[in-house]
Amino acid sequence: MDEEYSKVIIMQHPISGDRVTILVEYTQKGISIESLEGEYASSEEFEKAYKQAFNGDEFKIWNFIPMTLDDAKRLYTVLAWAIEKSDTRAGE
Numbered sequence: 001m002d003e004e005y006s007k008v009i010i011m012q013h014p015i016s017g018d019r020v021t022i023l024v025e026y027t028q029k030g031i032s033i034e035s036l037e038g039e040y041a042s043s044e045e046f047e048k049a050y051k052q053a054f055n056g057d058e059f060k061i062w063n064f065i066p067m068t069l070d071d072a073k074r075l076y077t078v079l080a081w082a083i084e085k086s087d088t089r090a091g092e
Contacts, residue, residue: 005085006043007078011071021046024078026085033079 006025013020021040025032036053040046 005082007081008040008043008046009071009074009078010039011068011074014068022075022078023047023050024075024082026082031079031082031086 005027006023008021008023010019010021012018018037019039020035020037022033022035023040023043023046025034025043034046034050036046036050038049040049
């Protein structure tokens with residue numbers, strides 16, 4: 001994975017209070033959004049923890065993430081960045 005084309009944002013679940021990390025990644029196939037309970041500072045840390053989640057560790061994968069308006073704005077900003085990257089790459 002190319003670090004330049006991925007970003008993580010950390011949010012707090014507004015109901016449970018759990019910290020959740022969202023990885024937004026641009027690939028040549030499109031944009032991927034993955035989420036995982038916990039705080040991960042980089043896409044590499046996220047990917048490592050994500051793989052462990054499938055090995056029976058106690059990490060939780062979130063498929064639906066309620067979020068505050070501020071967190072939704074942050075997600076919007078990161079998605080806009082990923083779309084911009086995809087538009088840039090499409091012209092190459």
